[in-house]
Amino acid sequence: MAAPEESVVHGSKAAPKDLPSIDKLLRLPLVAAQLAEHGHTLIANEARALLDGLRVRALAQDLNLAEVQPEPLQQALSTRVAARLRSNMRAVINLTGTVIHTNLGRALLADSALQQLLALMAGPNNLEYDLASGGRGDRDDLIEGLLCELTGAEAATVVNNNAAAVLLSIAALGRGKEVIVSRGELVEIGGAFRMPDVMASAGATLVEVGTTNRTHPRDYESAITPQTAMLMKVHTSNYVVQGFTAAVDEATLAPIAHAKGLPLVTDLGCGALVDLSQWGLPKEPLPQEMLAAGCDVVTFSGDKLLGGPQAGLIVGSRDYVQRIRKFPMKRALRMSKLPMAALEATLRLYLRPERLTQDLPTLRLLTRPLPDIEAQAQRLAPLVAQALAPRYTVSIKPMQGQIGSGSLPVERLQSAGLAITPVGTAKKGLGTALERLSTALRALPLPVIGRIAEDQLWLDLRCLEAAQEAGFTAQLAALAEALS
């Protein structure tokens, strides 16, 4: 190792022989402390990788003598170790204006759900154990009563996500037979979830009826054959067909199905359990309404409007839910104890509907009063402006957010936020200046995700709650630094 002399000239080059041996590096005081904390394997691996990299640079005459002194070496190693231990999955600040953002993890869990996870996951629990009898239990028993109470269903079961719920329901009730769906409802949800493909994966034959814009009761009636297993409705959650349209609602379709002894299955998607219109939000159909209209099976997501963990909920009549539960594929799609604990806690919040807009983060964000968001914009604008000056200016702007996750796609949430404009940049340089800013925001310790629109970077503040606001403002100095 080069002697840590004061006389080391900054800029003079290091040769490979100036690098310390791995043993010497591991004996440096700060490194020894890291060894004690993390053990030999990680620290030695990172030390070796660090030295290998430095050696390559030394051979290329690209390494300064100053960099191989004990202090910078210890620093470089501890930076490497910290980077290895930092998880890939990180908290971010969602300023996109989309509340249930699929790419950002969808619904935020409620405090009570988090507490359940902490209380239950470190030790054994009664996931499949009947505490009353001391015998084997069924994990469905943990939530079935609650789900039935909340939706009016006779029976309920849960799987990994709603895609699994749909796949399983079709497979259990329609495998080897025909399933009738309107052409107006052959949706693609994103990713690879397209209704015709799901039908094929489940081993059922899709029978399309009606047209893209209009489907009538007689279309379903005349498509029913001895091969028909079920009629299916799919909630077109992420698009709307407008104009000259007709669809057959569940209340009309149920008697048509039942007259032939067939079930009516509805994939509801979003799965709000309460009527959102009581808070001035657009109304989504509720599972309880679908069941009351005569549907035999209704499936919906746990992490969309319901506000819980990823889950697929299946509610309906006893016989059909029992067939679904007993179908072998259920075992492959079953929910793990983690989301199960969070789901039960989330569902219990619905027993206190008056408190939902406080206790359930999804509803809290969706119902956040506009004046609140505007006041926050007033508060933050000068701070952000100061951090971004002189390259960018900041203005307060009304914004239109979205519920997200395909729910109510054409409805907008009136919101407010900061619109950031590059200063003195010609039109063609705007894109680069905005990209630079959004990259810097994403590179912060708590990455900030906004969106670029109309030659500005928009930060919609609806989802910036108090706890995160502190985290946001605390890193404005780092943002200014990164941009300077």
Ligand SMILES: *Cc1c(COP(=O)(O)O)cnc(C)c1O
């Ligand atoms: C979101 C959605 C799904 C998929 O649900 P996941 O919980 O994401 O698997 C299926 N059908 C509809 C109508 C949806 O909106």
